[in-house]
Amino acid sequence: MKYFSLVWAGLWRKRTRTVFTMLSIVVAFLLFGLLQGINQGFNTVTSNLDVDRLYVSAKTNMTDGLPIAHLNRIKSVPGVRAVSLWTYFGGFYQKAQDPLPAFATDAQQLFSVYKDIKIKPEYLEAMRKTRTGVLLSEQLAKQRGWKVGDHIPVGTSIWTKKDGSSTWDFDIVGTFDVSKYGAGFPAFYLNYDYFNEASAFGQGVVHYYIVGIDDPHQAMRISQQIDALFANSTYETQTQTESALAVMQLKQLGDINFIANAIVGAVLFTLLFLTANTMMQSVRERTAELAVLKTLGFADGKVLLLVLTEALLLCLFAGMVGLALSSLVFETPALRQIFGDDFSMPLVVIVMGAGMALLLALVSGLPPAWRARQLNIVDALAGR
Amino acid sequence: MTAIVSLRNVKKSYLRGKQTVEVLHGVDLEIQASEFLGLMGPSGSGKTTMLNLIAGLDQPTSGEVVVSDKRIDKLSRGALADWRARHIGFIFQFYNLLPVLTAEANVEVPLLLTNLSRAQRRERVQTVLQLVGLADRAKHKPNELSGGQQQRVAIARAIVADPTLLVCDEPTGDLDRQSAEEIMNLLQALNRTQGKTIVMVTHDPRAAEYASRELHLDKGQLAHDARRVA
Ligand SMILES: Nc1ncnc2c1ncn2[C@@H]1O[C@H](COP(=O)(O)OP(=O)(O)OP(=O)(O)O)[C@@H](O)[C@H]1O
Ligand SMILES: [Mg+2]
Numbered sequence: 001m002k003y004f005s006l007v008w009a010g011l012w013r014k015r016t017r018t019v020f021t022m023l024s025i026v027v028a029f030l031l032f033g034l035l036q037g038i039n040q041g042f043n044t045v046t047s048n049l050d051v052d053r054l055y056v057s058a059k060t061n062m063t064d065g066l067p068i069a070h071l072n073r074i075k076s077v078p079g080v081r082a083v084s085l086w087t088y089f090g091g092f093y094q095k096a097q098d099p100l101p102a103f104a105t106d107a108q109q110l111f112s113v114y115k116d117i118k119i120k121p122e123y124l125e126a127m128r129k130t131r132t133g134v135l136l137s138e139q140l141a142k143q144r145g146w147k148v149g150d151h152i153p154v155g156t157s158i159w160t161k162k163d164g165s166s167t168w169d170f171d172i173v174g175t176f177d178v179s180k181y182g183a184g185f186p187a188f189y190l191n192y193d194y195f196n197e198a199s200a201f202g203q204g205v206v207h208y209y210i211v212g213i214d215d216p217h218q219a220m221r222i223s224q225q226i227d228a229l230f231a232n233s234t235y236e237t238q239t240q241t242e243s244a245l246a247v248m249q250l251k252q253l254g255d256i257n258f259i260a261n262a263i264v265g266a267v268l269f270t271l272l273f274l275t276a277n278t279m280m281q282s283v284r285e286r287t288a289e290l291a292v293l294k295t296l297g298f299a300d301g302k303v304l305l306l307v308l309t310e311a312l313l314l315c316l317f318a319g320m321v322g323l324a325l326s327s328l329v330f331e332t333p334a335l336r337q338i339f340g341d342d343f344s345m346p347l348v349v350i351v352m353g354a355g356m357a358l359l360l361a362l363v364s365g366l367p368p369a370w371r372a373r374q375l376n377i378v379d380a381l382a383g384r
Numbered sequence: 385m386t387a388i389v390s391l392r393n394v395k396k397s398y399l400r401g402k403q404t405v406e407v408l409h410g411v412d413l414e415i416q417a418s419e420f421l422g423l424m425g426p427s428g429s430g431k432t433t434m435l436n437l438i439a440g441l442d443q444p445t446s447g448e449v450v451v452s453d454k455r456i457d458k459l460s461r462g463a464l465a466d467w468r469a470r471h472i473g474f475i476f477q478f479y480n481l482l483p484v485l486t487a488e489a490n491v492e493v494p495l496l497l498t499n500l501s502r503a504q505r506r507e508r509v510q511t512v513l514q515l516v517g518l519a520d521r522a523k524h525k526p527n528e529l530s531g532g533q534q535q536r537v538a539i540a541r542a543i544v545a546d547p548t549l550l551v552c553d554e555p556t557g558d559l560d561r562q563s564a565e566e567i568m569n570l571l572q573a574l575n576r577t578q579g580k581t582i583v584m585v586t587h588d589p590r591a592a593e594y595a596s597r598e599l600h601l602d603k604g605q606l607a608h609d610a611r612r613v614a
Contacts, residue, residue, distance in 0.1 A: 377441050
């Protein structure tokens with residue numbers, strides 16, 4: 001510790017150069033933290049969507065829909081715990097430009113399939129009792145300024161009612177917390193039974209059956225068995241795990257993993273040269289000073305450590321600042337919206353980042369440190 | 385009087401390209417404790433080379449170097465570093481202070497290698513800075529000091545760890561006449577009042593006057609004894 005002042009002074013020998021090198025390292029690690037964090041974020045979101053759920057949709061196209069008659073047959077497959085359904089309702093609030101993605105469902109079953117949605121039992125009960133009831137996510141309620149007991153008209157351009165009107169009147173009977181599943185999760189549910197009764201057409205259409213299963217290891221077998229049930233019928237099915245579905249939906253983001261790693265790799269590689277160059281230059285410039293330290297009795301190993309510590313200090317400090325900044329970015333609303341409120345910078349990214357900074361320091365610091373170690377006092381003092 | 389430094393038939397050669405060049409051709413020398421030795425000689429005669437051998441910065445090709453009853457010509461690099469820290473104070477022509485450190489931090493550097501506490505180090509640094517008359521410049525960086533002041537900081541650094549021997553390579557070589565005199569007075573005082581043994585290489589006859597003994601080195605050979613002052 002008593003050598004700290006020596007190391008510190010050495011580090012700040014060329015102030016501007018050190019500041020710029022530090023800034024580059026900070027920016028690089030900010031980038032590293034962001035990309036790896038986002039990467040991890042997607043992994044978390046997709047793995048929260050666990051494989052104890054299966055999705056059954058029409059083999060031809062999801063929008064073609066499946067008959068409600070499939071429900072009981074799917075339930076009969078061994079290993080199936082509960083089956084709920086989604087029928088896409090669409091909808092808008094007051095004007096068509098203000099969409100309100102809504103789904104008709106069997107709420108009791110839905111919340112038993114999605115075990116991690118938090119809802120008060122009395123809300124679920126109210127939903128069962130109120131034909132025109134709707135449940136919506138707390139996030140949506142907050143965003144719209146709606147609360148339980150509110151009465152809201154929802155317009156639709158698809159599902160006209162039997163009475164000819166295209167405005168459905170709903171009563172908000174409860175809210176639920178869906179943050180565990182990220183922001184993309186459907187947030188507005190009406191009763192399927194009511195929808196079926198009141199809609200002028202399209203009775204018995206289901207876009208997705210959501211199947212809760214007992215044992216994730218059985219996902220493959222159950223999927224195949226469900227699809228086999230309806231093979232060669234008018235309404236053939238395609239059964240997928242939720243992760244597979246989510247991964248497919250995320251595909252438009254490209255191979256995030258690969259891109260993140262490629263960028264980070266390129267940046268760190270460049271950084272390596274930059275830092276190594278800074279360190280090497282700084283050691284070259286003070287050949288005489290290092291020779292003086294050795295003259296005064298600093299052993300070769302000690303001089304090596306001094307230089308190496310400088311590199312460590314530079315890289316670890318700047319790296320940590322970069323990672324801290326990127327962690328802060330994950331607390332911003334923009335990213336919260338993607339990954340849910342629970343998500344913050346994963347520890348593994350910080351640890352990985354610290355490891356990278358350490359590696360950077362060693363790789364860029366060792367050559368100049370070794371050079372300092374090998375320095376011959378007599379030659380260096382004579383300027384040879 | 386006992387010899388604090390003995391060189392016995394010391395030879396030193398360097399490899400220049402493929403050729404071996406002998407710079408010191410078998411030097412014999414004894415330096416007594418509390419002596420102030422002035423070493424003069426033409427450029428290239430081997431003065432710095434000899435000083436480096438005495439100070440344990442370099443090793444002879446053959447011969448013996450004994451300082452304070454210890455053979456140092458066969459010590460390893462690491463052992464020599466330790467030994468220098470405990471026994472030698474260095475003063476150079478161009479001061480060789482660390483430019484990023486304040487005067488007091490520069491003076492403290494040799495003490496970092498001891499196991500003195502922070503407070504003890506502080507105290508010693510203040511004492512020697514006072515001794516060289518620079519207590520009021522403790523917080524200044526070298527580039528804020530004159531050449532003479534920098535050399536005094538260097539002297540403070542050389543004596544702070546209380547070494548057996550001070551070696552000076554042209555300590556006034558870069559100074560104007562007045563600063564040179566101040567520095568020489570300081571070295572002489574250290575020699576006379578504190579009994580420091582000093583070996584000084586110099587080109588400056590005025591500086592050499594301050595020494596208690598003068599030796600001449602010519603083409604790698606000592607021309608024994610010019611003058612001895614009481
Ligand atoms: N490491 C080395 N490699 C090759 N030659 C060297 C080396 N060190 C010293 N010499 C040579 O040895 C001779 C004596 O050098 P030295 O530095 O001891 O002279 P000096 O008496 O101190 O001269 P000056 O008064 O100019 O400082 C010179 O010719 C020098 O070139
Ligand atoms: Mg010389």
